[in-house]
Amino acid sequence: MPQHAKKHHFVPQFLLHLAGPKGKLVAHQVMNERRFPTVVRDLGHRNFGHSIYRPGQEPDHISMEEAMGSIEGEAATVVRELVQGRERAVPAHARSALAWLLALQWQRSRFLMHVAGKAVRDDDIWTSEGDDIQMSDEQLQTSMMGFISMYVIEPWLVRNDEDAYYKDQWNHLVSTLLDSSMHWSCYRPRGGGLLVGDNSVCFSGVVGTPPENIPPAVFDHGVGIGFENFRRLTLPLGSSLAVIISRDPQDASRLRVADINRYTVFNSREFVAHAPDWAKAHPVLARELPQLLERQRTVAPAFLQGYAPGGRN
Template structure:
């Protein structure tokens, strides 16, 4: 949340502040998000099932011609994506609510819970989490999760500087047990 506050909310508040320094009134991310080419949607899956992760803003897809030396699937991991060429941002806020900001107005209606969870896992750096009982309530998604985590653990060291082997981890919101 600190990242969102520092890089989105604070610059958003300063953009019309006459007393702010001019350089603080403009922010590339805020400018991109305010552009008319971005479509904002709330995403509420009927049965929930969304994961949350340590990286609250999940980039996926690319706009324009992608670099030839990077496999297309890497763009769903946020590789080589910046504020100028991302296709969509997904922000899972809990198990039953996400915000989708996309250059394609149809993205929100096309995406499934499994798609958003894939972007969450692939953009995570340390952990993804779900509420207690999630695996029983969402067996198909739970079946897919270990494979997604395995793929992220394998690919992340290829493009993350200083990434420690083994992450991201799955976290459940069960209270800790003590023996």
């Protein structure tokens, strides 16, 4: 028996379990019309996707999984608190835990890894002897794990250390989300109906002067904006709870299930999912979903840069 798990989840299993309480889900692939039943452990993962490969050493399949699991565990605890509560407010300790989870989700996005890998492979890297260097998939993954460790895990570990330098505790997305200009709120639709997707960091809207020559609707797909000028971030935490983080305090009262689902679909890069009985329980939302997916398939090729993974890796 192996001493380590083979399936490394880039979507925390506790989030998927909240969407399908019995561990069963129906997934819709973004870039084709495939729809299939699945279970939590088989979705949102890559085999050894967080492993580290160093020359002359056995692959390290454990270190990053354990470190990421610590961040996920703290977030899972506060999510349970929020699920069991009724308040709209998000307590400070919950905001912190969720901000760090979102930073992790952003940094370990398989789409982000694809974009980084494409950039590296498109650049010619030469040795001093004039030989062209081609990074292997394992080398690239190891490099990306190093970035996650540097920008998320290490700052998270010393975030409460009074003796640590501020820059060693700092993460750009966490700093943005915990800024006093951000308004955090729980959204609890009585009948449920929220979708989950492979991307928990669902940006939409823009503040300030928008980039030129970009149609406003594109911003709801999480592109054309950055940490400094996104209007809101929606985080689905299962079918009956989402957290809305916005620069506009009115967003929390304006948004409805259909709006949040639209942002979830438009920010997805691989899949969206729901419980098996979701369509029967939410016929109006179910009728809208194929239209949202079709729109995403139309728009996404403009920014996916060839990223079109299969649904069950």
